[in-house]
Amino acid sequence: MARHIYVHNPFCARKCPYCDFYSVTKTSLCEEFYHAAVREAGILGGVISKTDGTNPLTDADGRDTIYFGGGTPSLPDSRFICELLDAVRKAFNTASDAEISIEVNPSSADPGKLTEYLQAGFNRISLGVQSLDDGVLKTLGRLHDSKGAIEALEKTSKAGFTNISADLITGVPGETLDGIRKDIQTFKDLGVKHISTYSLSIEEGTPFFEKYKKTIEELVPPEEERAMYHGTREFLNELGYETYEISNSALPGFKSIHNSSYWNSCEYFAIGAGAHGYLGDMRYGHRDDVRAYIEEMNTIAPDAYKAFLEGNESGLRSLYAEERLTVEDKMREVPFLRLRTAEGILLDEFKKMFGIEFEDVFDKAVKSNIEKGLLERKERTLRLTRSGLDLANVVIEDFL
Ligand code: SF4
Incomplete structure (x- = not known):
């Protein structure tokens, strides 16, 4: 029960000009932020019950x-980072074999x-290499x-890390498939296990x-x-990286367990300003506001945090419920999340989760996408075909 x-x-x-993740460049609030995050971890660990956030069925x-x-x-x-990790591990009593990841920017x-x-x-x-x-x-x-x-890659290995992932961005103006292949080869040579x-x-x-909205397609x-996507994927596979999700490939034994938990509809807790989580029927988060986060996490009573997790948001500035999911919403999330994976939709898992056959719920969408050659059924799985990969968003849309 993870x-x-x-x-x-x-x-x-x-701020990188393409990025829409929440972050601020003013670091004067850093110390206060991490102090508040340590407090949040402690409170959260204290108010959750043994079964909150565990997914024995899908994990x-x-x-x-x-x-x-x-x-x-x-x-x-x-x-700050190490103290916060320590607080999180203690608060959640995480197992000694936990996968514990940190994103590192080459510049730091x-x-x-x-x-x-x-x-x-x-x-x-x-x-976060993005390109070489x-x-x-x-x-x-x-x-x-x-x-x-x-x-940075060399320093990471030298420090003793063996489970190293690197990010690449494709489809950048001026980028070529040859260039991407060269980058991937360099990653492999430097011991990168996940790309x-x-x-x-x-x-x-x-x-x-503003700069590219009108010109990117030119x-x-x-x-x-698309040719770059398939060429990249083929080269990764040639080098032994298995593409287990549309954007993620790994050498055997190095898939990201954390990211896989998202695609398996697992619940997860959120700590920090701008963090998003999923618990019970609620997708929730902290607003994109460091100051509000610090103030709230420094003062919130454990009972108020618990009440929020149980559905009461009154008086809160940072924590908020983004969406409350019905059973139908949860069913729709399965194709949305699983069609991105190489495994696809596991029909037996779906039946175990919801007590009904996937094809009884999504009969029309399944049939029409199989007929169009975008989806294939192999025994008890449904997954995108090669053409389906190029139209993943269109296929997924049919299930929403
Ligand atoms: S470093 Fe990462 S998170 Fe920060 S602005 Fe750039 S892409 Fe976004």
Whole structure:
């Protein structure tokens, strides 16, 4: 019966022009933020019951996970990060074999910090490399260059981490498939076990939206972007990385358990400003507001936190319920989450969860997508075909 905890670290040295994750560049509130987060972990651990956040049915791996994402968790003093991890582990009484990940930006991959992370219990590093092409990194407005990224990967191995993941962004104007292949080969040579490849998406409200909203399809035509996606995936597979989710590939034994918990509809707790969680029937979160978070977490009574988890939001500024899910909503989330995975929808799991056959609920969407060649049924699984991968959003839309 595993538990999953996401910790959002909302500070960045500079805002990347394509990013719409919540983070602030003013770090003067760092110390107060981590103090408040330690308090939140303690309160949360004290008010949850033994079965909150455990998913015996859907959690195939069964290991606890803690994920420090951001923002840039490697930016603040490592003392804050290590103290918070310690508080989270104690509060949730996480198992000694828990997967504990931290996102590290190459620009702040300091050897001293990396060693302290390892000693504190982190056993998986996710490096935000994005590209090893200086032109692409410049377009993305990243703080590091390719040399800095390679050095960061070397430092991470040298510090003693063996479970290393690296991110790549594809579909950036000026990027080529050859360049991506070269980057992946370098990752492999440097001991990277897990590679996330995200297509650049132009999000409203970001500087990239203003710059590229009208031109991105001219600069990177969709067919070129798709060819890049398939070419990247084929090369990863050639090198032994199994693509287990649309954007994630891993060498055997190195899939991200934390991310898999999301796709398995597992519950997870949220700690930190801008963090989102899922518990019972509620998708919930903390508002994108560091100041409100600090004030609330410094003063909230355990009973008020417990009441929030039970459905009472009155008087709260940071914590809020984003959505309350009906059984039908939960059923619809299964294709939404599982069709992104290579395994696809496990029909027996669905039946165990809801007591009804998936195809009895989604008969029309299943049939029409199988007829169009976008979905295939193999024994007791349903998954996207190669053509379906290119139209994943359209297929998923049919189930919503
Ligand atoms: S470092 Fe990461 S979280 Fe921060 S602005 Fe850049 S992409 Fe976003």
